[in-house]
């Protein structure tokens with residue numbers, strides 16, 4: 001077994017599309033970023049890479065590479081799963097936490113869970129999505145940023 005952790009934060013700005021876990025969030029702000037700025041999928045990607053000692057998202061998908069401009073971050077997760085498979089590992093479960101002051105994410109939780117499960121090739125019962133506010137503290141609390149943590153467990157294939 002291997003465990004990996006990922007964290008990411010993106011500044012929120014007016015007029016940007018807001019995607020979290022590959023799901024479009026209806027809000028008047030969205031994350032600034034070279035790709036689609038999906039902080040949850042970036043954290044998940046780093047957790048997958050971390051579990052397999054494959055570095056981090058910036059190493060494989062540079063934010064100065066025009067290839068990844070406005071890219072769907074699901075591609076990073078899919079590629080990380082493939083890289084992990086190349087090392088002989090597959091996901092067992094994922095637990096993620098979103099820190100966002102607004103909007104409330106309860107209406108999106110099921111769709112985010114299903115999308116992450118699909119990207120990881122897991123049944124949705126093995127994916128947990130948590131969302132919380134920052135109680136008004138810091139950039140997340142001010143509504144200026146979204147941050148995400150992700151933990152994944154990986155197992156050696158063929159066991």
Ligand code: MG
Pocket residue numbers: 008009010033037038039042
């Ligand atoms: Mg990011």
